[in-house]
Amino acid sequence: MANKGFIKFNGKPLPNPKYLMEIQRQQLVKNARNSNGTVIASKINRRQIKLIITFPHLTAVEWAEVLDMIEGFYGDVSFYDPKYRKIVTRKMYWGDSSEKIFKLDSSGMLVTEYIECSCNLIDMGGNVK
Secondary structure (H helix, E strand, O other): OOOEEEEEEOOEEEEOOOOOOEEEEEEEEEEEEOOOOOEEEEEEEEEEEEEEEEEEEEEHHHHHHHHHHHHOOEEEEEEEEOOOOEEEEEEEEEEEEEEEEEEEOOOOOOEEEEEEEEEEEEEOOOOOO
16 A cells, blocks of 8 residues: 555545656746737736646555546645645646556456556646645
């Protein structure tokens, strides 16, 4: 069983991911050019985060638990944010997910383990808690 707790979705801990996680930041900008052709830009909201999470190995039960969370679509996600150097909570939604079958049961019909299970969580904006 994987260790849990580094990332929480609606208070429920996810298995700890490989390398913990990758964080991508995006700044939304409203921009246009003035009559001189100069770009005029203004920042919209704060930088938003995308968490890319990869689990190196999960049992079928563990991955199913994560997939059940993904079906919930959005919720409060708590994770360590390097900008604030602490655990923060943000409203996020689930993006894509994928997995590779690693092991089948003795009948060859039931998957028992997966590797390289991957999913991402995407910031919905708003305040950081």
